Amino acid sequence: MHYILINKEPVPCDDEDLWQSWLKKSNPQVALTQENGFKIETNFLGVWINLDEQLNESPLFFRTIVYDKNWKVLKMAFWTTWEEAEREHRVMVEKYIKKPHQTVINKDIYLIPNLIGWESPYLKFVKIIKPC
Numbered sequence: 742m743h744y745i746l747i748n749k750e751p752v753p754c755d756d757e758d759l760w761q762s763w764l765k766k767s768n769p770q771v772a773l774t775q776e777n778g779f780k781i782e783t784n785f786l787g788v789w790i791n792l793d794e795q796l797n798e799s800p801l802f803f804r805t806i807v808y809d810k811n812w813k814v815l816k817m818a819f820w821t822t823w824e825e826a827e828r829e830h831r832v833m834v835e836k837y838i839k840k841p842h843q844t845v846i847n848k849d850i851y852l853i854p855n856l857i858g859w860e861s862p863y864l865k866f867v868k869i870i871k872p873c
Contacts, residue, residue, distance in 0.1 A: 742755075742788070742789050743755070743757070743760040743787055743788060744760075744787055744788065744789065744802060745759075745760060745763045745764075745767070745787065746767065746769065746785055746823075749823035749824075750823070751785070751800075751802045760787065763787075764787055769784050769785035769786070769787060770782065770783070770784050770785075771783040771784060771785060771803060771823060771826045771827055771830060772826075772827060772830040772831075774830070774834045774838065776838045777838050778809065778810030779807065779808065779809060779810070779815075779837050779838050780807075780808040780812075781805065781806070781807050781808075781830060781833050781834055781837060781838070782805070782806055783803060783804070783805040783806075783820075783826050783827070783829075783830040784803065784804055785802060785803055785823070785826075786802055786803065786804055787802075788802075789801070789802065790802070790804075790819055799821045800821060801819035801820060801821055802820070802821065802822075803819065803820040803821070803822075803823065803825070803826035804817065804818070804819050804820070805817070805818050805819075805820070805826065805829060805830055805833055807833055807837050815837065816833065816837075818833075
């Protein structure tokens with residue numbers, strides 16, 4: 742079954758030509774964020790996704806994908822409503838872009854890229870002091 746969005750709500754569309762025309766003319770993108778080498782995009786898919794029909798889950802109409810700077814998919818998740826997709830997009834932006842990521846160099850030193858981005862030559866070194 743195909744779906745189109747009317748006022749951000751998925752509506753069934755049985756007409757294949759109408760559905761294809763709607764997809765070409767509309768913007769099914771909920772959100773797009775590109776920063777610090779990451780790309781996070783959330784889109785309306787136009788189809789009912791049910792990852793496990795046995796569980797009778799709610800239909801999943803929206804998808805968020807997180808890419809790193811090499812276009813590797815770091816995370817993919819599906820949502821039922823526009824509002825849920827918007828909210829979870831913001832959660833992923835917070836997780837992957839807004840908070841600094843840590844790379845362990847050894848057991849005592851962490852390398853933390855600053856908020857300018859992964860490509861930045863400016864890096865902070867934090868020495869973890871172990872309690873006696």
